[in-house]
Amino acid sequence: MRIKFILPALEEAKSPYWRPIKYSLFPPLGLATLASLCDESDQVEIVDEHVEEINLNDEPDLVCIESYITNAYRAYEIADSYRKRGIKVAIGGLHATSLPEEAKNHADTILLGLGENSFPKFLKDFKDGNCKEFYQQGEVSLDNLPLPRRDLFKQEKYLVPNSMVFSRGCPNKCSFCYVSSFYKGGKSFFAYKVDRVLEEIESMKGKHLYFLDDNIFANKKLSRQIFKEMRGMNKYFQGAITVDSILQDDTIELAYEAGFRSAFIGFESINKQNLIQANKGSNIGKDYIAAIKRLDRLGIMINGSFIFGLDDDNLDVFDRTTEWAVSSGITTATNHILTPYPGTSIYDKMDTDKRIITKDWRLYDTRHLVFSHPNMTKEEMESGYNRAYKNFYKWSNIYKSSKEHEEIKMKLKHFTYAGAWKKFEPVWNFIIKNELLSKTRGALVKTLK
Template sequence: MKVKMILPALTEALSPFWRPIKYHLFPPLGLATIAAFFDEDDEIELQDEHVEPLNLNTDPDLVILQVYITSAYRAYQLADYYRQRGSYVVLGGLHVTALPEEALQYADTIFLGPGEDTWPQFLADFRGGTPQKIYRSQERTLVGVPPIRRDLIKRHLYLVPNSIVVSRGCPHHCDFCYKDAFYQPGKSFYTQPVDDALAEIEKLPGKHLYFLDDHLFGHEAFASALFEGMKGMGRVWQAAATVQSILQPGLLEKAVECGLRSLFVGFETLDFNNLKEQHKYHNLNRDYSLAIKRLHDHGVMVNSSFVFGMDEDDETVFDRTVDWAISQGIETATFHILTPYPGTPLYQRMVEQGRILTNNWDLYDTRHVVYRPSKLSIETLEAGYWNAYRNFYRWSSIFQGAWVKSEWSDRLRHLVYAGAWKKCEPIWDILIRLKQVNHLLPALESVLMGFNQSSEHSFEPSSNLPQKQVT
């Protein structure tokens, strides 16, 4: 059987004028995970349109498209194209699960929720000539799931080819998050067996890892055992966690000991009432500054996330947030305009309040206002969002944030990391077009490790690990 798997690109990633580095950071693993369920003699081609042009001059038996909200129209266009050519087309992913009736107009079969339990059944039905229109995930487990088909991933097209996921979902329930809609019904947070996760890590070449898990620290016992097992592997890695888990004694220390050097943290808002409204209870009454200090004291850089446009936000929220982030010495920040994704409690609440302004999914990219804000005009909210990026990533702001640190090595690491992320975008664009972005992985590793400065946070690679590879 000939199979074509496609991750359609978001519109911005296809621009002939500008190619943002964020789409070339690491390979998404959803399709490669599904590919593991096929037979060895099936002919599979996997393409991520964010990093390479699609080869459309083929006639596969089966076409699989993973759909995000801002790639939905592109996915539907590709689905129509392949159905007209006689291929059987299936759609899955976050947007399909949120709006199945919409997706069904463009697909022969759709998948709702994660696919570990539904794909084996679909493949048996498809080979038998009796595929169903809808497959809905019911059983949630990663026990016995076959290894990801990493041989299908074009590693050289990504800065960090060693992406990995060892859990699914998140234990928390924020109103603006897709997670609960995607995992209904059934468990919305579960992990691999620790031994399976460690075995996968052992097989990955090189040194650097990027955990794509929504919340790697979300299951304390699992995370603790994982970090214990990773000790001595010589890894340097990045991941995401919550303020609550960072403040928890012991777990952060174990993570640092086995190579954690950068952490994505969803602060989202500095306003107590905003946190309550969005049901982000795990951030309530948490000392953000103490969490940042704990990370910095352990040599871990902070990539913070903030959301503008919640109901308590007024025109002062942008400067207040940026000034606070700079004063804390946060290395990098991502800013977002509040976006009510279909299927979320936030979207439903805004529909009931008559606040949704458009269902043009291309605009649901956290850079456009698609709802009626409470205390801000649409123009003020969008302008404030862009100004936040400009103000945070000014050289004067980068230097100010770096000088919060007392050690010169930490200041230098801050300058290089933040500067490379936002001040070197033209260079990234050139490297992306030349397909050379992966060659900067050793430089990234050096920055993460503090330029190999010996300190209480440094570690030596295990002598029995494979030599570092960059392709």
């Protein structure tokens, strides 16, 4: 059977915010995981519209589409195109799980939640000519899963082909978190066994890894085992952690010894009331500066995530947050306008309170204000968001922030990494257009070292 997996392009691909390098970082790991559950006799392909064009005139037996909120309309367009020709379509992913009835208007089958258990059942039913309209996640176990089908990736099109996870979900319950829509009313965190994680690490060539887990320290016992085993592998990796996990024990030191060199941290807000509103328990009452300094002394760079638009924010939040990030030595910043995704508790509350001003999912990209804010207009919010990015990445602020580190090596790493990531867009575009990303991976490893 011919099975085609598709990741449609996000709406940003058609907007002024489109950065080819940002969407050429990671291949679609989730689709490769599902592909590994197909039969050996199946002819399987994966198409990522961020890095290649989709042929909509082919004749697969089954099309499986992954949906996010800002690729939902494109996902539906692709699905409708195939279904008009009598080709069966299944849609899964975050958006389909959040709004299954909407997605069902464009698909024969909707796959809800994680697919490790439900996808093989769906495939069997499909081949038997007896598939259902909806497949629930069911009881999920990550034991005995095959490795993702990385052989289906166009590796030359990605800067970081060696991405992986050793867990699914997150034990935290932040009110704004899109991933929480996957785990309503049930278990919200799953993890592989340590031997399975090590097998996957060893299966990938090269020195660089990116762990895409929501929090690589979520299961401390597991992560400590992994980091101890990784010592001596000569790998350098990046991943997401929480503020409280840095301060608790020596796990961060173990991670550094294993090769951890760049941390994504959701600071979200420098206002305690906002953190309480967002139920960001891992940050409330925690010493941000102590966590930052601990990482700096080790030699771990920080990509700080910040959310604008929580109810306690005023017009000064953009400049105050940027000034704090620069003066704290944050290497790169990922800013967002608060976006109440369907399926989250914050969306449910805002919808009940009639604060949602649009349900055009194309605008749910964390760059537009989609709800009424008590202290700012839509124009003020979006202007402030754009100003915060522009100011953080000014050469003068990159230089100023790099000087906040204690060691010369970290000062140089900061300046090089931040400058290369944000200030050389034409260079990245040339590299991508000429399929030279693989040539830059060595430079990335040298910078991380």
